[in-house]
Amino acid sequence: MAMTEPPLVVITDSDLPGDEPERILRSAGLRVRRASCRRAEEVAEAARDATALLVQWAPITAPVLDRLDRLRFVSRLGIGYDMIDLAGATARGIAVANTPDYCVEEVAAHTIAMVMALARRLPGLDRAVRGGRWSATGDGAGALRPSRATVAVIGFGRIGSLVAAHAAALGFRVVVHDPHVDEAAVRAAGHKPSQLEEALAVADIVTLHVPLTDLTRHLLNGETIARMRPGARIVNTCRGELIDETALAGALASGHIAAAALDVFEQEPLPAASPLRDAPGVLLTPHAAWYSPDSLQELPRRAARQIVDFLQGRPVPSIVNPEYATARTGGSA
Template sequence: MTEPLVVITDSDLPGDEAERILGAAGLRVRRASCRTAEEVVEAARDATALLVQWAPVTASVLDRLDRLRFVSRLGIGHDMIDVAAATARGVAVANTPDYCVQEVAAHTIAMVMALARRLPVLDRAVRDGRWSATGDGAGALRPSRATVAVVGFGRIGSLAAAHAAALGFRVVVHDPNVAEAAVRAAGHEPVELDEALAAADVVTLHVPLTDRTRHLLNGAAIARMRPGALIVNTCRGGLIDEAALAGALASGRVAGAALDVFEEEPLPAGSPLRTAPGVLLTPHAAWYSPDSLAELPRRAARQIADFLRGGPVPSIVNPGYAAGRTGGGR
């Protein structure tokens, strides 16, 4: 009997830990470098499972992978996978939800504090020959007099909220998927989105990118924020309308933004965010530490092996996939 085939559609991570784990589980492994849906189909026609970093797994792709049973995302977000289509076809999808929670929360708070204390502006002022704490530092925040709005209260959002509260910030939380009692139990205030935007000195985003959340911060939402507010995004670039944000930064409506993620990555050379005032940019690096780099491929590969041997996979994001399989989805 031929062992099941796992196709690694794409990965820019160093090393071969995923291949080693999958091979030790008795699975065949094929590594590809897919960027398009057609390349995924070509590489994975006979695959039982996929290990996906950024390659698109669309409904059309799923229709043509007749043997596919499981997709493991090399990361937390899974917006490159059509989860609804996978569910309808009886294909399980799992992400790797907790490999970098500490790193992203720490990166978030570093960005919050850099903006709150005007570090990018002060750094540039010194390099340009100025030496004025009260001039270039105008607008610096005292944490105990400032509010951080955490939009999304999952693993990362809840830890970022705890960090912000520990620094003395008032923390308000918007997450319609989390019970208000749970937010209050953590010591924070649950609020609606409009209230969060209106109250916040700093807004930090921690929600998945879906059709509903795309451009969550658009021009209208930014207009509802208090003048001079700050924005932090370590989640998904598509949550923010970048053109609207650039305009708000240029006008001074938004005093600063710290961004680790972008609608197009790498950030295009011509993006107005590169030259907008008060902006701190990092290259989708919030997830990274040597520890998280080691854990990511290990966890993503192990859950493939666990699933294919019939073991539990707690990180499956579409538990209804089994109904699709029994209902004739495959």
């Protein structure tokens, strides 16, 4: 009798150091192939016989999925999964899981650091001292007292709720907008639930914590930014495409938006010609909010282990499309 080959897991792409995913997958008896895919065609070729994928940034589109007849599971190296056609995967009975909690503390801490840097005008004060000036009232103009300032947290998931708690602990008034969270849960946490328009209108600082979807792409655009109060500040540690960067650069140049702290961008690395590089009052970091040595170890480990769990029939709580099972079983989960 011919021996059946173990399932194949293809790591489509990863810029993380080390071989922890391979070690975990092979120790579970799985075959592993590591690729360096950046385009859909590369994914379709590299993963043609894969049962599972480990994906960082490679595009997993519907045409790609059509060519992967054996595929049952996709594990994302990270929290967002906008590079995966979720509806397409669901329709084909393919489960998709993210890695939702490997860096919650890090992103929340990075966000609060950015909030406080903008509230206390730290980037401008630093540049002023380096430039030979020494004027707290001049270069620190617009500094906020937390107890008299409002932070609008847009998105109240794992990270957004922790950011809200941290901001409240620092004395800020916190308003929260998240149409997918019961308002009673927001109130129970001590914050004020709010519609998006109201949150933008009252906030001194707006921080974004929502997934990137067709509905949230350019959530902050020329129109919504114009609704914000003059002198407001924006923080984004979530997805760059949530903000129309051209509109933001214009609002910074006009002074309508006093400052912005950005860790994510519409194109990464941030292009040399981006107007954000020279816009006044901008603090930039290189998509680093997720990082600590601890999170760097946890991310590939958790993403690989959930592949093992799925293929061995154990529950995977981080599956983001549980309805995939109905499609796979032809209508009865």
